[in-house]
Amino acid sequence: MTTDPIAALLAARPLMILDGALATELERRGCDLNDPLWSARVLMEAPALIRQVHEDYYAAGADVATTASYQATFEGFARRGLDAAAAGTLMRRSVELAREARDAFWARAEHHAGRSRPLVAASVGPYGAMLADGSEYRGHYGLDIGALMAFHRPRLVELLAAEPDLLACETLPCLDEALAIARLLAESFPAARAWISFSCRDDAHVSDGTPLAECVAALDGFAQVVAVGINCTAPAHIPSLVTAAAAATSKPVLVYPNSGEDYDPEHKCWHGQADASRFAESARGWHAAGARLIGGCCRTTPDDIRAVATWADTLAG
Numbered sequence: 615m616t617t618d619p620i621a622a623l624l625a626a627r628p629l630m631i632l633d634g635a636l637a638t639e640l641e642r643r644g645c646d647l648n649d650p651l652w653s654a655r656v657l658m659e660a661p662a663l664i665r666q667v668h669e670d671y672y673a674a675g676a677d678v679a680t681t682a683s684y685q686a687t688f689e690g691f692a693r694r695g696l697d698a699a700a701a702g703t704l705m706r707r708s709v710e711l712a713r714e715a716r717d718a719f720w721a722r723a724e725h726h727a728g729r730s731r732p733l734v735a736a737s738v739g740p741y742g743a744m745l746a747d748g749s750e751y752r753g754h755y756g757l758d759i760g761a762l763m764a765f766h767r768p769r770l771v772e773l774l775a776a777e778p779d780l781l782a783c784e785t786l787p788c789l790d791e792a793l794a795i796a797r798l799l800a801e802s803f804p805a806a807r808a809w810i811s812f813s814c815r816d817d818a819h820v821s822d823g824t825p826l827a828e829c830v831a832a833l834d835g836f837a838q839v840v841a842v843g844i845n846c847t848a849p850a851h852i853p854s855l856v857t858a859a860a861a862a863t864s865k866p867v868l869v870y871p872n873s874g875e876d877y878d879p880e881h882k883c884w885h886g887q888a889d890a891s892r893f894a895e896s897a898r899g900w901h902a903a904g905a906r907l908i909g910g911c912c913r914t915t916p917d918d919i920r921a922v923a924t925w926a927d928t929l930a931g
Contacts, residue, residue: 618807618840619779620866623677623730624906629926632870632909633671633679634919640667642915651694654686657704661711668715672725674916675923676909677732679715680782683708684739687769690746702772709736709776728927735782735809736773740791741765750846751813753787753822762794767802774806781808785846785911787821789829796836809841809868809907817854826855827862834863843868846911849896853903860904868907869900873914894921901929 623630637653643663649655656664668679683705691701712734719725720732741762742749749755755762773781783795792810799806812820812829820826830842842865844855849871859867873893897908908926910918 619733620807620809620840620907623733624866626730627926628906628929629901630866630868630907631675631677631919631923631926632868632907633668633676634870634910634914634916635873635912636664636667636680636682638913638915639670640664643667651685651690653682653684654690654704654708657682657686657708657711661707664708665711665715668712669719670916671919672716672719672732674920675926676919677730678735678779678782678909679712679732680735680784681708681712681737681773681778683769683773684737684784685743685746687739687744689744705769705772706776709734709773709778712778713776733779735780736776736778738766738770738773738781738783738795738808740784740786742787743785750785750787751815751821753791753820755788755791757790759790759794759797762791763798763801766795766798770798770803770806774803779807780840781806782811783808784811785813786810787813789820789822789824789832792829792833796833796839799838800836804838807838807840809843810839811843811845811868811870814844814847814851814855817851818858825858827858830859830863830865830867834865839865841866841868841907843870843905843907845870847871849873849893852896852900856900856903856905866906867904868909869905870907870909870911870914872912873910873918891921893918894925897922898925 637647640656645656664682686705688701716732740750786792815821833839852871
């Protein structure tokens with residue numbers, strides 16, 4: 615992982631297509647994710663389903679699969695009675711499943727037309743995801759950068775041991791956590807590459823209230839951070855956020871928002887109607903604002919990614 619896989623892909627195509635929601639698809643296929651481990655629970659119970667969802671996203675046009683490790687932490691698995699060895703095995707397995715899906719997809723020559731070999735990004739959720747209390751949308755942890763580095767270090771050891779193409783450090787609610795990961799990469803994992811993506815609360819600020827432009831600018835000097843952007847955020851906020859990010863960084867800007875449905879935290883359900891064609895139409899605006907990597911987060915599906923990829927093919931032509 616000593617080269618920048620995103621730069622290599624963007625050298626061949628004007629837009630990199632990310633995948634969509636993993637949990638949404640697992641629920642549609644019968645998995646119960648009402649659990650503090652969320653999709654990481656399925657690593658224990660139905661790993662073949664995870665591999666199939668990854669392959670379905672590749673087939674839809676995604677250039678990358680993001681692993682089922684967002685909520686996979688030593689602390690979270692310990693609460694389920696798993697020791698460190700078992701937890702590490704599951705973290706590595708999350709990457710292996712995506713690699714198996716990628717290799718199966720790429721083994722078919724007809725999938726090579728107009729495509730680069732797809733990537734595997736190991737998902738690294740924020741400290742708040744381990745707490746399973748919504749802290750990744752607030753970010754006021756009360757921890758300093760050193761403590762956040764100590765939290766992330768052991769899980770990065772496991773994920774990187776499984777040889778993903780890069781890390782997807784996502785839904786970060788605050789600059790301190792982003793700096794902790796960036797410094798940790800430089801200190802302990804010099805061969806690793808990562809994207810860093812923030813959850814945002816409005817048109818200009820990440821979840822803890824820091825301006826997004828300030829956050830991405832602070833990461834500009836970290837060479838191992840190969841893209842920066844926004845995820846798990848309402849689509850209505852994305853155009854302004856992408857514009858601000860693109861003006862503040864020299865790195866490629868990525869965006870993978872939620873579907874546009876509204877989440878009801880009291881009843882733990884979603885309201886509204888998703889529309890793949892509308893999502894793809896919005897993606898055109900995000901690209902015009904400066905996004906070079908586009909996909910989906912909560913409640914998006916392979917249909918959304920297929921619609922974006924179909925439009926992106928017109929750019930390549």
